[in-house]
Amino acid sequence: MWSGDFHFKGLIMSFLSVSQLDLLKKGVFGQFMDLGDVHLSDSIFHCLILSQLSSSTDSALKFKIFDRVCVFDFESFHFITGLDSCVDDFSVVSSRPNRLLRLYFPNQDRIKLCDLKSFLQIKSSNRTGGFWERSSDLVRLAEVYIMERVLLGRNEKCVVKGHLMKIIDDDSLRVSYPWGSLSFNWLVRSIRGCVETFKTTPSTRYMISGFAYALNVWLLEVFPIFRGFSSFHGPKFPRMLSWGPSKQVDYKVITENFFHAEKVCASFLLVLLFLGFFSLLLFLCFCIYHVFILCYRDSRNLLSMLLLLVRNKRCWIIQLHLNFLMIQALVLAVRFCHLNLLIR
Structure with a gap:
């Protein structure tokens, strides 16, 4: 060479x-x-x-x-x-x-x-x-x-x-x-x-x-x-x-683990972002649905509605979405820090 x-x-x-x-x-x-x-x-x-x-x-x-x-x-x-x-x-x-x-x-x-x-x-x-x-x-x-x-x-x-x-x-x-x-x-x-x-x-x-x-x-x-x-x-x-x-x-080791790794990382991040937005959309729809139900049943202020929403028996679904979003945010943060360590 x-x-x-x-x-x-x-x-x-x-x-x-x-x-x-x-x-x-x-x-x-x-x-x-x-x-x-x-x-x-x-x-x-x-x-x-x-x-x-x-x-x-x-x-x-x-x-x-x-x-x-x-x-x-x-x-x-x-x-x-x-x-x-x-x-x-x-x-x-x-x-x-x-x-x-x-x-x-x-x-x-x-x-x-x-x-x-x-x-x-x-x-x-x-x-x-x-x-x-x-x-x-x-x-x-x-x-x-x-x-x-x-x-x-x-x-x-x-x-x-x-x-x-x-x-x-x-x-x-x-x-x-x-x-x-x-x-x-x-x-x-x-x-x-x-x-x-x-x-x-x-x-x-x-x-x-x-x-x-x-x-x-x-x-x-x-x-x-x-x-x-x-x-x-x-x-x-x-x-x-x-x-x-x-x-x-070995050339294959270099290309798969280093020089093409940023493409894999980018695809991985895009999938996580898509899942995150989809999860957030479901969470918002769930919240809006329950807010309307509570509005229909009770005309108290919004704060009270939210408090009732949290005490609702279906609140575990909300908690599940929140946990999923937190895990995704954590994964994104770790991956971002990892890439920054690689290039410093």
């Missing part, structure tokens, strides 16, 4: 020295090296995508879950990933040569992500110290890999984006570049594209780009009921560090 690399940490840790790894963790993508497993629950993620509303835009995704409309915007993405957004001019890199590409991939105008991965794997098995132990270039190449395979979630057959490679190679531009906006936009466009695809060719097989794990964490943050499918490591920032990988759950 996600076209990125679930095992990026293992690869990167295999070719970086301890000092290089510390340098990477202090950089712009350091928080991703503190992540645990980033596996997603395919069933939950698929149901989430199907719950997307047509009112979603390029700046925010909207979902309807438990009869509640929830918005996933850049503020949520920043809170989860810690990646920022800023406005600056990065056109200066267009005229610069790609130093990393020329130095480590000579005679090539461009490389694919699989080529970069193979290069890093070779360095992990043939690292002999000296230059590679001291060079920060390996850290830069590791950041290129994280940017492409994690933030953008691109397939390894894709070509590495040259201008982003040059930005990462520049210390000042690397820090100021809006990596958060870049990753968020890729994710939003990818998910909206999947929904558009479903309209024409319904299918459960598709690939999501962007940092899809952020949406998985967002679901855990917004709906506590889903937290049973993951492990909580305590409050941390960014919030993605607070959660472990999501468990794989």
